[in-house]
Amino acid sequence: MARIYFICGFIGSGKTTYSKQLVKDEQAFRFSIDEWMIPLYGEHMEREMFDARIATLTDLFKQSALQMLELGVSVIFDFGFWTRSDRKEIEEWAKKEKVDYELIYLDVDFETCSQRALARNSVSGKESFDMTPEMLSLFWSWFEVPSHNENITKIKVNG
Numbered sequence: 001m002a003r004i005y006f007i008c009g010f011i012g013s014g015k016t017t018y019s020k021q022l023v024k025d026e027q028a029f030r031f032s033i034d035e036w037m038i039p040l041y042g043e044h045m046e047r048e049m050f051d052a053r054i055a056t057l058t059d060l061f062k063q064s065a066l067q068m069l070e071l072g073v074s075v076i077f078d079f080g081f082w083t084r085s086d087r088k089e090i091e092e093w094a095k096k097e098k099v100d101y102e103l104i105y106l107d108v109d110f111e112t113c114s115q116r117a118l119a120r121n122s123v124s125g126k127e128s129f130d131m132t133p134e135m136l137s138l139f140w141s142w143f144e145v146p147s148h149n150e151n152i153t154k155i156k157v158n159g
Contacts, residue, residue, distance in 0.1 A: 001100055002068070002069045002071075002072050002073055002074045002075075002100070003069075003074050003075075003099065003100035003101055003102060004065055004069070004074070004075045004076070004077065004094060004099055004100070004101040004102075005019075005022060005026075005028070005074070005075070005076045005077070005101070005102050005104060006077045006079070006081055006087075006090055006091075006094075006101060006102070006103045006104065007019050007022075007076060007077065007078050007079065007080075007081075007104050007106065008079075008080065008081040008082075008087060008103060008104065008105040008106070008146060008152065009080060009105060009106035009107075009108065010080070010082070010108065010110070010113045010139070010140065010143050011080075011113055011117045011131060011136060011139060012108070012112070012113035012114060012115070012116035012117035012120075012131075012136075013106040013107075013108040013113050013116075013157065014106050014108065014116070014157055015078050015079075015080065015106055016032060016034075016078055018104075018106055018155075019032070019076045019078040022076055023076060026074045026076075027073075027074065028073065028074035028075055028076050029068055029073055029074070029075050029076070030075075030076040030078055031061040031064075031065070031075065031076065031077050031078065031079075032078040032079075033054060033057060033058075033078070033079050033080070036057050037050075037053060037054070037057065040053075041053055058079075061077065062093065065077070065099075066097060066099070069099055077090070081103070082139075082142060082143045082144060083142070083143075083144045084144050084146075084147075084150070087103060087146065087150060087152070090103070091103065091151065102153060103150070103151060103152045103153065104152070104153045104155060105146045105152045105153065105154045105155065106155055106157050107145075107154050107155060107156045107157060108157045110136075110140050112157075112158075113136070113140075114133065114136045117131040117136055118131060118133070118136075
């Protein structure tokens with residue numbers, strides 16, 4: 001049965017690596033915010049514009065996901081789902097649409113995430129945003145680690 005996988009984790013936690021393996025394992029289609037945002041809009045924009053563009057892409061991805069599920073194709077949302085409200089909202093949408101889903105959290109410590117994110121800045125043909133240590137610290141302050149009360153599969157990933 002086709003289902004949607006929502007991948008939660010901080011920058012550098014391995015969401016894309018995990019998602020790409022899940023694509024192979026489940027013969028699924030992967031939606032990645034970064035891989036659409038960067039070619040369409042570039043890297044640098046005001047927060048309000050960034051949020052509006054993510055909302056537009058998310059709506060398009062949801063519509064496409066429903067069509068894919070009808071065709072029997074599983075879908076992966078390689079997004080991050082940083083806040084409890086983001087996770088709650090996507091779960092409510094999945095329940096409303098009566099789709100089978102799993103929310104997966106890649107549990108990786110901040111230091112490991114930071115090292116990975118900074119290391120990938122130098123990769124050519126990038127599919128992710130450049131990060132600075134200051135940006136990572138700021139974004140970590142926004143990240144809400146899932147609680148035990150959330151309906152989430154936790155995968156502990158070590159360095």
